Amino acid sequence: MKVLVVGCGVAGICLAHELLQADCEVQLIDKGQNVSSSVAAGIINPIVFRRMTLSWRVSEFIPFAYNRYRELEHKTGVSFFHPLVIRRLFASEQELEFWKKKQNLPEYSDYMETLTKEDLEFPLEQNTFGTARVKQASYIDAKGFIRANRDYFQSKNLLLEENFNHDELNPAEAVYKGTRYDFIVFAEGKDSTYNPLFGYLPLQQTKGEVLTIRSETMYSDESLNRKCFLLPLGNNEFKAGSTYVWNTDDTIPTEEGLQTITENLKSITSEPYEVLEHNAGVRPTVLDRRPLLGLHPEYPKIAIANGLGAKGYMLAPLLMNELVQHLFEGKEIPKDSHINRFAYSKHS
Ligand SMILES: Cc1cc2nc3c(=O)[nH]c(=O)nc-3n(C[C@H](O)[C@H](O)[C@H](O)COP(=O)(O)OP(=O)(O)OC[C@H]3O[C@@H](n4cnc5c(N)ncnc54)[C@H](O)[C@@H]3O)c2cc1C
Numbered sequence: 001m002k003v004l005v006v007g008c009g010v011a012g013i014c015l016a017h018e019l020l021q022a023d024c025e026v027q028l029i030d031k032g033q034n035v036s037s038s039v040a041a042g043i044i045n046p047i048v049f050r051r052m053t054l055s056w057r058v059s060e061f062i063p064f065a066y067n068r069y070r071e072l073e074h075k076t077g078v079s080f081f082h083p084l085v086i087r088r089l090f091a092s093e094q095e096l097e098f099w100k101k102k103q104n105l106p107e108y109s110d111y112m113e114t115l116t117k118e119d120l121e122f123p124l125e126q127n128t129f130g131t132a133r134v135k136q137a138s139y140i141d142a143k144g145f146i147r148a149n150r151d152y153f154q155s156k157n158l159l160l161e162e163n164f165n166h167d168e169l170n171p172a173e174a175v176y177k178g179t180r181y182d183f184i185v186f187a188e189g190k191d192s193t194y195n196p197l198f199g200y201l202p203l204q205q206t207k208g209e210v211l212t213i214r215s216e217t218m219y220s221d222e223s224l225n226r227k228c229f230l231l232p233l234g235n236n237e238f239k240a241g242s243t244y245v246w247n248t249d250d251t252i253p254t255e256e257g258l259q260t261i262t263e264n265l266k267s268i269t270s271e272p273y274e275v276l277e278h279n280a281g282v283r284p285t286v287l288d289r290r291p292l293l294g295l296h297p298e299y300p301k302i303a304i305a306n307g308l309g310a311k312g313y314m315l316a317p318l319l320m321n322e323l324v325q326h327l328f329e330g331k332e333i334p335k336d337s338h339i340n341r342f343a344y345s346k347h348s
Contacts, residue, residue, distance in 0.1 A: 001328065004029065004176055006164045007187035009037035010142075010312045011305045013149045014320040015187055016158070017072060022324055027181075028153055031163040034146060035251045036189050037312060039281030041210060041231055041239045042140035044314045045086055046111040049225065052098035054111065056289070061314050062136055068317035069140060078148035080141040087122070089226040089268055090129035099132050111135050124219070126226070126268055133222070139231060140313050164188075166196055174301035183327055187305040190249065190282040192292075198304050200345050201292055206283040206310075207248040209257030210241035215273035228264035237276065240265055246285075253278040285309040293323050294339040298346070303327065304339060 001024040005012050008030035019026045044065060046058045055061070069081040090096045102108040103115060113119070113133040120130040153159035164176075174181045190205040192198050212233075220232035231239040243257045258278055284306055286292060292307035305323055308315050325331040335341065 001025065001182045002180075003027070003327075004174075004179075004181045004184045005187060006030075006184070007189060007191075007305075008146075008150060008153070008159060009034055009187065009189050010040075010145070010316045011037075011189070011308055011320065012187035013037075013146070013153075014068065014316040015185060015305050015323065016153065017068075017075075018320045018324040022328060024182075026158055027179075028159040029162060029164050030150075030159065032161050034189075035281045036283055038143050038146045039208075039210060039251075039279050040142045040313065041229065041241060042142040042145070042313045043084070043086075043223070043229060043231060044138045044140070044311075045134060046136055047086075047088075047134050049088055049091075049095070052095060052102060054107065055311070055314065057318075058111065058314075059107075061318050064318040064321070065314055065316075066138065072145075072149070076148040076152045078144060080145040080148060082139050082141065084137045084139050084231075085222040086134040086137045086229075087119075087131050087222045087224055088134065089122075089124070089126055089131050089224060091226055091267075093129055096129050096132075103132075124224075124268075125270055126266075137223070139223075141233075142313070171197060171296070171299040171302050174299075181301070183301050183303055185303040185305055185323070185327075189284045189306065189308075192284065192304065192306050193249075197296055197299065197302060198292075198306075198339075201304070201306075201339060201342055202286060203292065203307060204247060204285045204287065205249045206285045207245040207250065207280060208242040208283055208310075209253055209261065209278065209280045210239055211258070211261050211275055212277035212279075213238050213240055213273040213275050215269075215271050218269055218271040218273065224268040227267045228261060230265065230268055238273075249282060251280045251282060253280045283308075283310055283312075288336075288341075290341075291315060291319055291337045292339050293319060293333050293337045294326070297340070297344040 005028045103112040122131040168177045224230045243260050286307040296302040326333050
């Protein structure tokens with residue numbers, strides 16, 4: 001089998017590895033303008049703090065992702081996967097009560113540490129309602145991950161740095177620039193909006209900004225979370241963020257984004273810091289917060305791997321495995337991830 005993958009973000013990378021594992025011949029094309037996977041904080045957090053619920057399919061995604069990232073570290077010879085403790089500073093009495101209620105339920109206890117006196121009295125000026133620790137969290141050093149995998153594919157001559165040109169595609173035959181493929185899969189992130197074959201899907205572009213900061217005095221044993229995250233990277237450096245601006249395609253860091261993160265940081269730390277970097281990116285999101293996977297309704301050799309939203313690093317490994325099983329073995333893609341939940345219209 002010969003497969004062309006368009007896009008070398010976390011989706012395209014995980015997909016390409018799945019394909020190689022299935023003994024496919026793989027060609028990747030990327031125009032070298034990554035604005036999501038390389039900007040991300042790369043945090044994998046099983047808990048949705050807003051309502052103290054578990055993230056979608058977390059018991060499937062987390063173990064699969066952890067194994068895959070360990071394997072990819074081994075394959076590329078680069079370390080980018082880091083286990084992490086996330087400490088939530090409760091934002092209200094109600095959050096504390098939710099945690100107390102859920103911490104011992106069987107489905108939650110794998111991800112929530114049982115509250116201790118130390119958690120409740122955690123010595124931080126901003127601790128008003130107590131704190132709690134999340135289990136099985138981690139983060140991927142996103143820049144390191146993208147660089148390591150691109151280097152890996154380049155060393156094997158599998159990655160072309162160029163823009164995919166739709167004028168040179170025959171979608172019915174899956175022939176691109178005269179080469180015939182068994183499948184062509186588009187993993188273009190937010191740029192799928194401009195893809196003439198998949199532009200009908202309701203993909204949204206959600207801008208996010210993130211800071212890299214340095215502080216000699218900030219708490220760095222765990223990642224703190226309330227209103228925003230503070231992720232310790234080592235060497236007194238941290239990532240802090242992020243912001244959400246819907247339907248925005250630009251990747252320009254703004255004064256407003258800086259102000260928002262700076263303001264939100266006050267809810268977890270009063271320590272002084274210096275801003276080292278300020279970056280912005282665009283998440284490929286869908287209103288129902290589910291991915292966009294599947295074969296094109298009209299062209300059965302053309303597929304999409306997109307819609308990873310704010311959780312690409314948790315979702316990509318298993319979703320790309322499911323997509324490959326769909327392509328080669330006809331295994332059904334779960335209904336809530338399949339693009340056929342949206343009506344096809346050719347000219348929208
Ligand atoms: C500020 C911020 C913080 C985030 N934090 C986290 C986090 O902590 N944890 C987490 O899991 N997720 C996080 N995310 C979300 C995460 O980044 C996304 O879910 C993920 O990166 C999407 O990956 P992707 O491969 O679909 O898209 P992308 O990373 O955008 O990759 C798409 C690739 O396709 C290429 N491409 C597009 N069109 C073409 C074309 N026509 N020809 C050739 N190449 C093309 C682009 O160059 C790009 O490299 C964050 C995002 C942002 C913006």
